[in-house]
Amino acid sequence: MQTLPTFPPAVTVDDAGRMRFEGLLCSALAEQYGTPAYVYSAPAIRANYQAMDQALGRRLTSPYEIFYAYKGNSCPAVCKVLHNAGAGAEVVSLGELHQALLLGVPPRRIVFNNVVKTDEELDYAIRAGIGLIVIDSESELEAIERIAGRLGRVAAVAFRVRPFVRAGFHKHVSTGHEETKFGFSAEALEDVARRAAACRHVRVRGLHTHIGSQNCDPDKLLEAADVVFNLTRRFREGFGFPVDLVDLGGGMGIQNEDLMRVAFDFDALARGVEERLTAAFAPSARPAIYFEPNRILVADASILLGRVVSLKQDVGKRFVGVDIGYSTFVRCMLYGAFHDLRNVDDPCPDHPVPCEVIGPLCESGDVLGANLPLPEPKVGDVVALLDAGAYGYAQASHYNSRPRPVEVLVDGGKTFVVRHRETLADVLGRFEIPAHLQGGYAGA
Ligand SMILES: Cc1ncc(COP(=O)(O)O)c(C=O)c1O
CATH class of the missing domain: 3.20.20.10 (Alanine racemase)
Known part of the structure; x- marks a missing residue:
């Protein structure tokens, strides 16, 4: 299994073993702002x-x-x-x-x-x-x-x-x-x-x-x-x-x-x-x-919060499907970059299991980590990808027609939405169908 680095200064683990970002519970941030969410300190x-x-x-x-x-x-x-x-x-x-x-x-x-x-x-x-x-x-x-x-x-x-x-x-x-x-x-x-x-x-x-x-x-x-x-x-x-x-x-x-x-x-x-x-x-x-x-200046000052959406065990692997694809965060796919990823409710598990953490895009390369040590995963778990602040949101796209996530800034112990989560209207809002192509669906 992958050996994981230490946490950056903005990330701490409290006495109950839960991950906090600038003192705020990561699970509560995910609850409040939804996932995926970039959070900056x-x-x-x-x-x-x-x-x-x-x-x-x-x-x-x-x-x-x-x-x-x-x-x-x-x-x-x-x-x-x-x-x-x-x-x-x-x-x-x-x-x-x-x-x-x-x-x-x-x-x-x-x-x-x-x-x-x-x-x-x-x-x-x-x-x-x-x-x-x-x-x-x-x-x-x-x-x-x-x-x-x-x-x-x-x-x-x-x-x-x-x-x-x-x-x-x-x-x-x-x-x-x-x-x-x-x-x-x-x-x-x-x-x-x-x-x-x-x-x-x-x-x-x-x-x-x-x-x-x-x-x-x-x-x-x-x-x-x-x-x-x-x-x-x-x-x-x-x-x-x-x-x-x-x-x-x-x-x-x-x-x-x-x-x-x-x-x-x-x-x-x-x-x-x-x-x-x-x-x-x-x-x-x-x-x-x-x-x-x-x-x-910014890489280690951010986490990207996501959620486990699917689980599958096959070919000797535990596939953990999360809602962070490379339309949200492309560095792992584009450069083979390694980013630490933790379960926010148990970031330092006593009995980790090796997981292949995969994104939802229809691309075999949409994998965030092939052998990451996570606690036994469950659907609904909140995860945090660390060091997400540089070349994260900046390289996000609408690939697979997915809206870009919300960006939240933490300052003085308070949180501020600094860019709103996109909606499907942002993804689909600017197209036109030429008049001669409208109606007439042939497969009915
Ligand atoms: C001309 C130039 N300056 C500055 C930077 C910032 O680089 P970094 O984020 O690695 O500090 C880049 C990034 O590629 C660049 O191309």
């Missing part, structure tokens, strides 16, 4: 942000900024908790950019990333005067020059660098190696920098890299920092660009290769960045350092 999110911020602040003498990467969890209330704590926003689409502005993030504290950006997105970003657009293709540079020129603006940009560093737990989240679609190699950057030097509506403020997600090794980020700091010098000396910032991306992990919980070593990261800055730049010439984390 505002105090845990704030604590994660402060831990990162303080560790960086203790070591870094250069200015640094943390931009919360919306892509992993763009629930507006979650974003607001982080903005109120001091984070800017890193956004990857028109929708996310619009949301950041709606939430009151000052434009200069928004970084717009993404490998492919449309003219519509660039036009919106330039009009809004956002702090940084991270360029990922030659044609994007041309589009920005054209659009900013038409608007009579100068756009602040960075170039995304592919530093040839491999990091991340799965090939789909490793984004800094030789073959990835992201960023420019050092060689390609020479040409694009020459083109940028001829642009009148572009100001090259920085270089950016993001090497992958769920990376627990600070040295990988430092390897990438070495490459980008060298290029920063080349950009300044060779092309005369100001380059006053370097964005080292996100990707800090919470789970090691043995699937155990780990605390990312921000102290080692900050110490390493500081040493490299000292070696590479005169004190007055140090760039500011940007970070764009998602997972490390």
